[in-house]
Amino acid sequence: MxxxxxxxxxxxxxxxxxxxxxxxxxxxxxxxSAHAVLTSSDPSNGTIVPDAPNKVTLTFSESVQLISGKIRVIAPDGSRADQGDPTAEGGRVTIPLRSGGARGTYLVTFRVISADSHPVGGTITYSVGAASTPPSADETADVKxxxxxxxxxxxxxxxxxxxxxxxxxxxxxxxxxxxxxxxxxxxxxxxxxxxxxxxxxxxxxxxxxxxxxxxxxxxxxxxxxxxxxxxxxxxxxxxxxxxxxxxxxxxxxxxxxxxxxxxxxxxxxxxxxxxxxxxxxxxxxxxxxxxxxxxxxxxxxxxxxxxxxxxxxxxxxxxxxxxxxxxxxxxxxxxxxxxxxxxxxxxxxxxxxxxxxxxxxxxxxxxxxxxxxxxxxxxxxxxxxxxxxxxxxxxxxxxxxxxxxxxxxxxxxxxxxxxxxxxxxxxxxxxxxxxxxxxxAQTTATSQTVTQTLTDKTMSLQVDIYPATVGNNSMHLYAYTPDNKPLPVVEWKATAALPAKGIEPIEIPLLRITDFHAIGDIALPQAGDWTFKFTARTTDIDQTTFTMTATIS
Structure with a gap:
């Protein structure tokens, strides 16, 4: 004993x-803490696209696995816009969408599992044609x-x-x-x-x-x-x-x-x-x-x-x-x-x-x-x-x-x-x-699309610049009438300047994709508040010029 x-x-x-x-x-x-972060999406968060996409793509910093029923795309009227099951390949998740989506703002909610077994969740929005009040989801995708x-x-x-x-x-x-x-x-x-x-x-x-x-x-x-x-x-x-x-x-x-x-x-x-x-x-x-x-x-x-x-x-x-x-x-x-x-x-x-x-x-x-x-x-x-x-x-x-x-x-x-x-x-x-x-996450936060809408009495111009960092950047220009209908543009011109550091206007070559949509690429050599100038000619005698400032990090 x-x-x-x-x-x-x-x-x-x-x-x-x-x-x-x-x-x-x-x-x-x-x-x-979630150990994977959403690095990009297509359409990008907060952007306006001219036509309804047939899918949404989410890209994460590491490979992820799907959770059944935890990825949704909500249409402007509150209905489900996603169709079929999403797929995951490494860090990329593809969500198929119904065809013929309505104009307005869409809400994407997601909750997935990162490679180290931790849940990752969040939301993004994008708009088709014009922005509207974002729809609300029945449940939140935040990681609680x-x-x-x-x-x-x-x-x-x-x-x-x-x-x-x-x-x-x-x-x-x-x-x-x-x-x-x-x-x-x-x-x-x-x-x-x-x-x-x-x-x-x-x-x-x-x-x-x-x-x-x-x-x-x-x-x-x-x-x-x-x-x-x-x-x-x-x-x-x-x-x-x-x-x-x-x-x-x-x-x-x-x-x-x-x-x-x-x-x-x-x-x-x-x-x-x-x-x-x-x-x-x-x-x-x-x-x-x-x-x-x-x-x-x-x-x-x-x-x-x-x-x-x-x-x-x-x-x-x-x-x-x-x-x-x-x-x-x-x-x-x-x-x-x-x-x-x-x-x-x-x-x-x-x-x-x-x-x-x-x-x-x-x-x-x-x-x-x-x-x-x-x-x-x-x-x-x-x-x-x-x-x-x-x-x-x-x-x-x-x-x-x-x-x-x-x-x-x-x-x-x-x-x-x-x-x-x-x-x-x-x-x-x-x-x-x-x-x-x-x-x-910090890199993602500083590499988001800069989106601005410039308006006057004849035109509404949406400008998207990605990734808004020093180096190569892509630019998308969309022209609309004041009541948010596509406006055909005959000729586009654009320049970028950084007066604070003595950089004179640089011409941005633009290519027309559709009647109201043009794209361009430009290498921005330094960080700062850049001044962009856009001219859209709609007829032989009518044109509109806009100026905007965007912070490039």
């Missing part, structure tokens, strides 16, 4: 650090997430990370460092707990993905919603994780019993399954949407593996080996473990630094974004724990095998506590958009 009480106390102490990290996750939980679902997602991810820790490191220690005379019952319970946590986290993640992507409540999930999740890339990867962990559980039984039934082939298969399981984490997160996804997936899997080996090994060292192994056994185990820990720390530093450089992309991003600041917190905590680990290695080298390992247990406990908090920061990071996403 006394031995059982001591074991329970040890187990409670080991779990204390993990609970500290869980509290960190809860305190740092923030609204989930139920607060309970939002809080449970990082908790579920933390539970999965904790399961990895209690599974990977303990299995390696039990297979390669465990003294034959010691009982495997305690480590076996730790490993089964790890398996249970990974399976529970995976099932919870599959359940939460439905209300997360749909914006519904935790218990508003229907069978069809779960079927859609299982049919997505996210669902497929999570099912692979479940299958791999369950298969590993069967192979682990001889190792946990300790009867010598495990073979080298079983251990090799366990290694393959471990690599496959670790790969499922980056395949449902930021690395898949990275500029170099292959590199990011490998780095993230390496990062997770090093964390699981190091922290899981510390759990075994603190809870079982240091209290139970004799001096001779510790003399053989600790130097080997010290080398393992050094290798794991090296892998953590390498993978973490490279991955941070990819995700943050700029030095400013480290200090100006929540993602970057959490990276800095993680680096600071990692530096502390590396210092503690270095002191631990020093103790191992200087301490004779006959000395008590009590001091070493205290150092290991500190390592456990700090690394558990690092685990919590990692779980929070996967819910926050990296700075490269913000940069894509």
């Amino acid at each position: 006394a031995v059982m009480t001591v074991d329970r106390r040890r187990g409670a102490t080991v779990l204390l650090g993990l609970l500290i990290g869980m509290i960190g996750v809860l305190l740092s939980a923030v609204p989930a 997430v139920d607060p309970v679902v939002r809080a449970l997602i990082p908790v579920g991810k933390y539970v999965g990370y904790a399961g990895l820790v209690l599974l990977v490191g303990p299995v390696l220690v039990l297979a390669l460092l465990w003294p034959q005379r010691l009982s495997r019952r305690g480590p076996g319970r730790v490993i089964w707990t790890g398996i249970g946590l990974v399976i529970g986290s995976t099932v919870l993640g599959l359940w939460l993905q439905a209300p997360y992507t749909l914006g519904t409540g935790l218990f508003d999930v229907r069978l069809g919603d779960l079927r859609d999740v299982l049919g997505s890339t996210f669902g497929a990867v999570m099912l692979v994780r479940l299958a791999v962990v369950i298969a590993a559980a069967f192979l682990l039984r001889p190792l946990l019993v300790g009867a010598g039934g495990e073979s080298k082939l079983d251990l090799a298969l366990l290694g393959v399954l471990g690599v496959a399981a670790l790969a499922t984490w980056p395949l449902t997160g930021h690395p898949t949407a990275s500029p170099v996804p292959g590199v990011s997936v490998v780095l993230d899997a390496l990062h997770l593996a090093a964390m699981a080996v190091w922290l899981g090994g510390l759990v075994m060292l603190f809870a079982f080996l240091l209290p139970r192994a004799n001096a001779r056994e510790l003399g053989a185990i600790l130097p080997i473990w010290s080398r393992w820990a050094a290798a794991a720390v090296g892998a953590l530093i390498f993978a973490g630094v490279v991955q941070a450089l990819i995700e943050v992309s700029t030095l400013d991003g480290l200090f100006t974004s929540t993602y970057g600041r959490l990276i800095l917190v993680k680096v600071g905590l990692a530096a502390v724990v590396i210092g503690v680990a270095a002191y631990s290695r020093k103790l191992v080298k200087e301490r004779s095998a006959e000395e008590s390992p009590r001091g070493l247990r205290g150092v290991v406990l500190v390592e456990l506590g700090i690394t558990a908090v690092v685990l919590g920061v990692t779980a929070a990071l996967v819910q926050i958009a990296p700075p490269r996403t913000a940069e894509a």
Whole structure:
């Protein structure tokens, strides 16, 4: 009974650090951010086109998947203008439209899933012929997430990370460092707990993905919603994780019993399954949407593996080996473990630094974004724990095998506590958009079409300039009568000037597309408030000249 009480106390102490990290996750939980952005659309947001298009195209910064019934085009009279199912190819979504659309303003609402499994939503408008009051949608496409679902997602991810820790490191220690005379019952319970946590986290993640992507409540999930999740890339990867962990559980039984039934082939298969399981984490997160996804997936899997080996090994060292192994056994185990820990720390530093450089992309991003600041917190905590680990290695080298390992247990406990908090920061990071996403959004915001309508008593001229940035720009000119009917133009002329910087008027070559529509291209060499002058001749003797100012960034 006394031995059982001591074991329970040890187990409670080991779990204390993990609970500290869980509290960190809860305190740092923030609204989930969409990690893909709409970079362009055709027709462009806010523009007026002369004729009704037969489709709407949305282009995102990364590949996306569709959510059934979450993309709509609403006509000016409030009816549905879309026809048939939209299609997605990479980051481009195509929405087919009914033919013969009425004049007026159309509303496009969308909600899709980005490559890293986060929902992306929003609205755009465009007008046919002339603008009108935008129609209203029955439901909003903005990315709203139920607060309970939002809080449970990082908790579920933390539970999965904790399961990895209690599974990977303990299995390696039990297979390669465990003294034959010691009982495997305690480590076996730790490993089964790890398996249970990974399976529970995976099932919870599959359940939460439905209300997360749909914006519904935790218990508003229907069978069809779960079927859609299982049919997505996210669902497929999570099912692979479940299958791999369950298969590993069967192979682990001889190792946990300790009867010598495990073979080298079983251990090799366990290694393959471990690599496959670790790969499922980056395949449902930021690395898949990275500029170099292959590199990011490998780095993230390496990062997770090093964390699981190091922290899981510390759990075994603190809870079982240091209290139970004799001096001779510790003399053989600790130097080997010290080398393992050094290798794991090296892998953590390498993978973490490279991955941070990819995700943050700029030095400013480290200090100006929540993602970057959490990276800095993680680096600071990692530096502390590396210092503690270095002191631990020093103790191992200087301490004779006959000395008590009590001091070493205290150092290991500190390592456990700090690394558990690092685990919590990692779980929070996967819910926050990296700075490269913000940069894509900022680029999109500064690369929108400039649209102005110039009027007088004889004509209404609509001017579209895209992307309104330094460099090559496209221009569309549409001529209408004062009552918004197409007005034929015989000849078009246009110039662009930047007086503030001494740039004289530059002639813009224009090409007539229809009687009332002309297009042109011009390279604008500098940013500033450009002055554009347009002349539209409608008869041999009648012409109208307009002047406008547009900001080019």
